[in-house]
Amino acid sequence: MIENSPFTRKLAGYVTLSPAELEVLKRLHKRRRSFTAGRDLVQQGQSEQAAYILSEGWVCSYKVQRDGTRQIIDFQIPGDFLGLRSVLLRTSDHSFEPVTDIQAIEVLASDLLEAFAQTPRLANAILWAASRDEAMVVEHLVNVARRDAGARMAHFLLELGARLALVGMGSKAGFECPLTQYHLADALGLSAVHVNRVLRQLRENQLLTFRNGHVTFDNRHRLVELAEFDEAYLDHTGPVLK
Amino acid sequence: MIENSPFTRKLAGYVTLSPAELEVLKRLHKRRRSFTAGRDLVQQGQSEQAAYILSEGWVCSYKVQRDGTRQIIDFQIPGDFLGLRSVLLRTSDHSFEPVTDIQAIEVLASDLLEAFAQTPRLANAILWAASRDEAMVVEHLVNVARRDAGARMAHFLLELGARLALVGMGSKAGFECPLTQYHLADALGLSAVHVNRVLRQLRENQLLTFRNGHVTFDNRHRLVELAEFDEAYLDHTGPVLK
């Protein structure tokens, strides 16, 4: 049911979609594709013709520097859109790597642009959702620029937990997490070695435990305190355009 | 002439605007307002009813933390939109401080939403431009997370110079810059003391000079090299929706 996919539900949070708009959205869901963990979806620099709606698995978007280090911009989870900006602005400003094996709907640039022209309200909803995603990048910027390694890690995992909880993949107690310490390092702007130390410290202070692909919030209250995490910032208040 | 304002020209880069759409845009330009340097436009946390199109002066958007430090997300220059997301998502996730005295067009939330509903293509253009602005935040994230203080400063000033050149306020040689070292520190995630040292070092290495409100690129080529600055990333290629 297209009406109940996480992606559709997300859009409906911004714009009340008409049956005609739902139909257009449905027609975008043509090609289901699978990708293997670790193999890039889109190469940096190459201008790519397709975007994707993630239906299963985790992806990260990142930029590489000339010296080989990479910065992970964000992680995408089921219901998230990938590569929207690459298509819209016709520049691929970053790359996508599946963290796990994934399933995604491929949306051709031409189909997307056509849908945007035909049903501008749908376009609005999609761009709106994108704007929301980008609010998260702002939070990451603050996180990396202003918090020390411990608070940074805490904030990152709390945010991830909150996002996952929204799509039923986690709770206040914790969540399954396929990320390696290298992923964390690349996302938080730390070295992998330091990530390890920080995780140990958080564990020893009984704040959180990250082991065997599972994150447990041992003391959520103190963790929120440490990270100055804003529990409200992922919420939102229903459609803006009726 | 509304057709030639920097804001309109920017939108026309994404969507070819019809006379009717231009008319709607024109009607949004009702209230011209002035603000004084240093006094916040929008308080963090308060849900504000207006957005602004900046016509003169510089503004910065920032978030403050509980410990008092602040992170500047971005600077806005003439032609930029302020507070779009606050209005659209009805959350004020950051604050705006005029760096200089400014002039701006006030756009009421209700007028903006009405315009969005009436002329969705115009809405697209605006959201599109917002998406572009947010690509810049990604660049800032990489900048803060992965570059050392020297490269960070170089990248920041090169980007700012490029943006200013696009609206005729600077050149490859340099630009007028009203920012203090504290602004730079808050934007780059450094201490003000270290900003001072880094600027000295760049000056002594004859890469750039920042003195008396003026930035001069003494050796642009080596600077671009040092910062791994991508000269192309602010360009773009003409309207996407005809």
Add this chain to the structure above:
DNA sequence: CGAAACGTTGAATGGTTTCAACAAGAGTGG
């Protein structure tokens, strides 16, 4: 079984912050 990926720990190094002090200029009120 061996290799590769991931995790863990110690010691040395280094970039950045913090603390402290002082200089220069702009604006203000007596």
Add this chain to the structure above:
DNA sequence: CCACTCTTGTTGAAACCATTCAACGTTTCG
């Protein structure tokens, strides 16, 4: 008009957080 204060810029020394280098343990998988 001058003292006064506030803001901004400047520099040194000590302390600290995080990185780098290096080594080893553990798990997974062909």
